[in-house]
Amino acid sequence: MGFQVIQDDDHNLCNMGLGLGLNTSTFDQNELKSQDHADDGKELIRRFKLEPSILTLGFSSSDNNNHVVEAVDRKNYTPSLSSPNSALSNSFSNNNTNNSSMKRSSPSSVIKREKELLLVVGYHEEMEVDEKVVNSSSRVVASDEDDEGSARKKLRLTKEQSSLLEDNFKEHSTLNPKQKQALAKQLNLRPRQVEVWFQNRRARTKLKQTEVDCEFLKKCCETLTEENRKLHKELQELKALKLSQPQSMYMQLPAATLTICPSCEKIGGGGGAGDGTDGPVKNSLTMAPGKPQFYNPFKQHPSAAC
DNA sequence: TCTGCTAGGGCATTTACGTCA
């Protein structure tokens, strides 16, 4: 069919699919071929060469000031784990104050983010001056006061931030807390934002991979359908031939139907290879006795009919 | 060694914002 299969018995379906040249232009086949059998999916994901995501330009966060305010306010705040509706949970969500339509944070997530925030309080105090400069040229500048009652404001990452995040993602698709902190500091972002970015990035990667897999399976399906059609046709021809001339079939078969598989060196008639359509007429010409053979597109024999 | 609890992290899903045609 119209796509090339990279044969490697040790590679799994996923890798094989990536090597099919389905014109996804998303993956580097050579890299995948040479990979040292990634130990898990994360490693595999890490090796994908994805197109740079289209992250739009924009000044960093109109709401960063708000975080500074939050952080400073929280210095004297004692978390109350039993009250998700407390000031903590209300103000911690990014500018989500007083937005009753939003779901409340679960206590555990509140605690998680509270800890995270406390870790970066000092850091954001350092950031404050720079953010004011940035905000002065942002499209939307909203303070906590301005924003009350409105929905959360959305941060748009700058080109630099995006590319640095991409670079780090290529290195490792997950971050440990230290890496997260360091990267956040480097990017002038909160660790939570870095974490979220990586989560979303992994999701995008997975989605892309799913699309690639889907495309591959579609091709496989088309190939199998076509192969099945050919086999049916050939079977009908053989049946007709056998009925007309039961003897000396070897001599009578068209040359095209008598193929020799280069790998197993068996004569193959092209039909009846375990397709379950043999019916009452058994073709004894092509099959090794007691050794059923199935067409398996995932196990790449030199001959698809073998 | 087994068990229950807890914290932390990842993922799926959803929401909402920003951009663009």
Added chain:
DNA sequence: TCTGACGTAAATGCCCTAGCA
């Protein structure tokens, strides 16, 4: 100017796992 589609940041809840008593 309005609108719908799309990309994506962020929130949420669930699940899994490691560490601990």
